[in-house]
Amino acid sequence: MNVTLPTAEALRTALAGLLDGLPPKQATQAVDRLIASYRGTTPTDAPVLRDRADVVAYAAYRMPATFEAVRAALDALREAAPEWEPATHTDVGGGTGAASWAVAGAWDGPETTVLDWAEPALALGRELAEAGGPPALRAARWQRARIGAALELAPTDLVTVSYVLKELTPAARTELVDAAAGAAQAVVIVEPGTPDGYARVIEARDRLIAAGLSVAAPCPHSAACPIEPGTDWCHFSARVSRSSLHRQVKGGTLSHEDEKFSYVVATRFPVEPVAARVTRRPQIRKGQVLLELCTRDEALRRETVTRRHGALYRAARDTDWGDAWPPPPEEE
Incomplete structure (x- = not known):
């Protein structure tokens, strides 16, 4: 059952009420700091989201874009395996749950566990889900966990890892990807659509293939990427409706913006990639x-x-x- 559109609308509605208790100046300052953190080098011994103000600003500013990018990757998975449907889903580094909202919109009722090391993000994610999420999301488990090295994942049908790898050291990235490959029947990894984001996706793609998974999307094959390193990068674009916070922080008037992202979907079950x-x-x-x-x-x-x-x-x-x-x- 495809409930993507109602889920997207429900997420926008839930996010619309977030800023009521947050002064505009405080929201702008929190977003500015978070943008600086994500563009720089993020330490892996402390969460980027420190308190509720950070988390509210992040959710209002980034959740719609993350939702649309992950939704596009999930659409590609469904296209490659139309008969497959996950019964369980683990959202690694899921924070406030944008990827879990996308999963809830792609399939009707997977049992979801959201893992993140920022307790304020998990608390707000739970609050958003309870405020307007579909039933499966309202029943999700929100668990604190250190993301990266030594993360142990229980067996699950689907693992999503969205906008997480940049926050980790190279060693922690490989351990996380290996853990996802060992636990899941399908792995979806999404990163920013930048040259370095694409490089992290290709690194993860190689490890998933080495672990015995096959690429379902976006590539039509599981062989080496034909792009010569350093000459170009593979990325895509998703249209995102801009919230009032987007317009306030960026000073823009357009009702939308385009989120650039890179991704890979790999599975342990047969798929039919596009030609x-x-x-x-x-x-x-x-x-x-x-x-x-x-x-x-x-x-x-x-x-x-x-x-x-x-x-x-x-x-x-x-x-x-x-x-x-x-x-x-x-x-x-």
């Missing part, structure tokens, strides 16, 4: 559409679709960055 993935925003020109593709034969290539292709051309005009290509027959 090719659109890796850049399609270029629509007069009578033609240019698509940058990562293909199943492990190559990057450009495909030009023109009016003479008929239905395929119309489909190309509706194709978005990150979509499968060619589209399923029913979408043509």
Whole structure:
């Protein structure tokens, strides 16, 4: 059962009430500090989110973007394995639970455990879930745990690790990815869509494959990434509705912004990856559409679709960055 849209609306509604008790100046200062922390080097011996003001600012500012990025990765997993449905889910470093909201929107009722080392984040996540989350999320377990080295994960169907790896040392990152690979039937890792975020995703991808998992998305294959290191990076974009806090902090007027993210989905069960993935925003020109593709034969290539292709051309005009290509027959 797909309840993504109602879940997204419920999350926005729950977040809308967060700022009522937080002075605007305090919210702005908390967001500014958090942005500086995430852009710099975060120490791994202390949580970034220190108190409720930090957590409220983070939730209002970052949860919608994290939700949309994880939702896109989960959509790719569902596309590759339409019959699979997780009964259990562990959200590693889940904080206030954005990834868990996305999971609750993708499937009806997985039993969720959120692990994080910031107790204020867990408390607010529980509060948000109880305020407007779907039943499975309201029943979730919110547990404090040190994320990184020596983390032990119980067997589970799905593990999500979103925007967490940057906060860890290289050694802790590898231990976390190995723990996820050993515990789960499917692992979803999401990082910022920057060159270093992509590098962390590729590192995790390699370890997941070495642990016996197969890549379900975004790659059409489980071979080495065809991008030459240092020349480019694979990332995608998700449209995010901007809250009043977004507009207040950034001074913008647009109702939306685009979240750039990199991700990998790997599984221990059979999947059918797409034949090719659109890796850049399609270029629509007069009578033609240019698509940058990562293909199943492990190559990057450009495909030009023109009016003479008929239905395929119309489909190309509706194709978005990150979509499968060619589209399923029913979408043509």
